[in-house]
Amino acid sequence: MKYKKFTGLILLAGLVGALPGAAHVTFETKSVEAGAMQVAGFRVFHGCDGSETVEVSIEIPEGLKQVRPRNLAGWRVSIEKQALEAPYMLHGMEVTERVSRITWSGGTLPDFAFQKFEFNARFPDRAGETLYFPVRQTCVEGGLNWVSHAGPHEAEFPAPRILLAPASVQDNPHH
Numbered sequence: 001m002k003y004k005k006f007t008g009l010i011l012l013a014g015l016v017g018a019l020p021g022a023a024h025v026t027f028e029t030k031s032v033e034a035g036a037m038q039v040a041g042f043r044v045f046h047g048c049d050g051s052e053t054v055e056v057s058i059e060i061p062e063g064l065k066q067v068r069p070r071n072l073a074g075w076r077v078s079i080e081k082q083a084l085e086a087p088y089m090l091h092g093m094e095v096t097e098r099v100s101r102i103t104w105s106g107g108t109l110p111d112f113a114f115q116k117f118e119f120n121a122r123f124p125d126r127a128g129e130t131l132y133f134p135v136r137q138t139c140v141e142g143g144l145n146w147v148s149h150a151g152p153h154e155a156e157f158p159a160p161r162i163l164l165a166p167a168s169v170q171d172n173p174h175h
């Protein structure tokens with residue numbers, strides 16, 4: 001009896017792994033308060049057709065400020081910058097560039113495991129807008145491009161996204 005139950009669990013695990021839309025690359029938080037400074041983390045749930053992940057690169061949309069990736073043990077993190085068309089002042093200093101891409105490389109993420117990658121940022125004050133963060137996943141063999149703006153159930157490779165929620169004064173009595 002015990003043996004039979006164990007077999008059932010193995011079959012179920014195999015089925016979940018085979019479902020393409022079950023788990024992709026998604027943010028842990030579906031929405032962030034517009035204008036808020038917050039850590040956002042996205043999870044890479046599986047490798048590329050069984051091959052382990054060795055690099056994860058995320059494109060940062062315009063409007064995010066003060067972007068800082070979280071360092072992750074076992075990985076080397078790097079950023080790419082882009083000149084701002086409209087520089088702005090921050091703490092008396094002119095900001096002329098923005099982080100346009102974060103890449104974590106040199107690590108290994110087995111196909112059967114998941115990992116969360118994080119960054120901190122000031123989110124744009126544009127409540128109601130959905131921000132898309134295309135992700136390029138590179139594996140030992142092959143890679144996946146999570147770029148589609150279509151719904152997570154319609155697209156084969158939906159880009160991770162965050163909805164900018166209206167700022168709530170109630171949740172923040174100190175403001």
Ligand SMILES: [Cu+2]
Nearest residue numbers: 020022023024
């Ligand atoms: Cu998936």
